[in-house]
Amino acid sequence: MNRGNERLISLLQQPGSDVQVRIANSIWSRKGKPFHSDFTKANQAFYDAKITELDFNSPNAPDTINDWVNKNTNGKIPRMIESIDPMEVLILMNAVYFNGGWKKEFQPSATKEESFKLQDGSTKQVQMMTQSGSYEYLQEEEFQAIRLPYGEGQMDMLVILPDESSSLDALHDKLWEDPNRWHESFQSNRGEIKLPRLKIEYSEKLKEPLKAMGMTLPFDEVHADFSGMAPVPPNLFISAVTHKTFIEVNEKGTEAAAVTSVHMAGASAPIDEPFQVTINRPFFFAIEDRQTDAWLFVGSVVEP
Missing domain, CATH: 2.30.39.10 (Alpha-1-antitrypsin, domain 1)
Incomplete structure (x- = not known):
């Protein structure tokens, strides 16, 4: 599956002339919280993910992550998060930027x-x-x-x-x-x-919709199993999923950006x-x- 995604990302970022596609991934972990090297190495190798250990207690931590979002959406989504919950130990970000004439x-x-x-x-x-x-x-x-x-x-x-x-x-x-x-x-x-x-901006919290679609186990504080990512305890679970999209369609073409963040707690x-x-x-x-x-x-x- 990792190799399939690696190939897909590579193909999508070769869209031909007059079209730009950029797909970026990042993982931000709380300073002092260890994660398995196999997990971080796989994300770097197959998803070209930026891996950063960050002091989540610093008041500047949200700005650091938002700067990455802003850069990778060409300024179309300048802010993704306002604060970091004290219980959160990992934040995963995925950004897609498209500009086509x-x-x-x-x-x-x-x-x-x-x-x-x-x-x-x-x-x-x-x-x-x-x-x-x-x-x-x-x-x-x-x-x-x-x-x-x-x-x-x-x-x-x-x-x-x-x-x-x-x-x-x-x-x-x-x-x-x-x-x-x-x-x-x-x-x-x-x-x-x-x-x-068209010029549309959309933002939504996806935890409840995902649960309604049947994805319940990853949000369960007791039964979720992410032991392949980090030593337990503490038991990791997904605490929030947020998605933002921007799209503009005019006479010259289309510019679009989207960011999905997955927040994981104990x-x-x-x-x-x-x-x-x-x-x-x-x-x-x-x-x-x-x-x-x-x-x-x-x-x-x-x-x-």
Whole structure:
């Protein structure tokens, strides 16, 4: 598994011209708390992780970690943590930064103010970008899907728009029934795409959602087993998981960053007519690598 991740990280960071992908990992341990050398060496060897022993009691400790986050997200996520709990002995950080120019840029002169329908039925005026061309496109009864390539085409943005008679929730159910189908190529067709400019920041505590999904044992103070990481006692368990994301989509391309921290304590039929996709209601998107089928970022936009 370690070697597989090492290969994946290497491939993702070779996205072709006009696209930048940076994946960074770091481990911050409380000064004086020993961890197994096999654990730290594996993280350095396979994940290129920065390993640092840090005085968690120092008032400057959060700033030291936040400086690393800020640097590795190109300033898009300047702060990740405000304080360190006295019981915490290890903080793991994972940062992903993406900056991709569209293979075909949108012309700013074609961007116009249009209405975007929100989930409560009201509308909001947004700056809607427009372009025409040939794209991978898929249309089925309940949705339209299109791929907008970055750079040389190795990476793209997949956009899936539910039909007006459907909903984002229904799309999610269909999406996760068989995620593999979304990695297949769509047929190339000519048409027009209208996409709103986006600038979104998202932050969430993930402990309770992860537990609800069935990941309960790692959070259990008594039964969690991380003895492969450090001598016991004390018994290690995950005390918090935090995720932050920033994404901006404009006429030139997409810039995105995400950081996750883990705190540990003691085929359709051909389409002859040109299509039109107008993203003027809640939709799903993914920034994907076609070489590995990996999704670097996924999200649903309910209000641009």
